[in-house]
Amino acid sequence: MPKRTRQKEAILRVLKSTTSHPTADWIYSDVRKEIPNISLGTVYRNLKLLWQSGEISEMDFSGTFSRFDGNPDNHYHFRCERCGRVFDVDEPVNKETDDRVAQKTGFKIFYHRLEFRGLCRECQESREVRTK
Ligand SMILES: [Zn+2]
Ligand SMILES: [Zn+2]
Numbered sequence: 001m002p003k004r005t006r007q008k009e010a011i012l013r014v015l016k017s018t019t020s021h022p023t024a025d026w027i028y029s030d031v032r033k034e035i036p037n038i039s040l041g042t043v044y045r046n047l048k049l050l051w052q053s054g055e056i057s058e059m060d061f062s063g064t065f066s067r068f069d070g071n072p073d074n075h076y077h078f079r080c081e082r083c084g085r086v087f088d089v090d091e092p093v094n095k096e097t098d099d100r101v102a103q104k105t106g107f108k109i110f111y112h113r114l115e116f117r118g119l120c121r122e123c124q125e126s127r128e129v130r131t132k
Helices: 002-016 024-034 040-052 095-105 121-131
Strands: 057-059 067-069 076-080 086-089 115-118
Touching: 002 024, 002 040, 024 040, 040 057
Parallel strands: 076 115
Antiparallel strands: 057 067, 076 086
């Protein structure tokens, strides 16, 4: 089905072109510029397929609405508590933690996720302006 492939490719392209870890709604509105008749359900379905095939990763930090990541490799994130933006953190993933926890608990660990929280650079600056 060439149409489905085109939709999937458009979604993947949108995700790979941004580092903002967008929600499905955001991806939907961006993909619609290219494919105006695409539905949100189709976007969700293709995101799931892309996630299942390991081409993207899904982030469940916020609970109510999930964000998606064009980078399928395990990496750490920073989330700004003020503006809610998510950034990639260039820090090596510590696989020894997985081994240590696996030994301690007997669980089979595939990977772990780490999220740093605080204020992004822009929010730190705007806070300074406000307090003056
Ligand atoms: Zn911020
Ligand atoms: Zn990321």
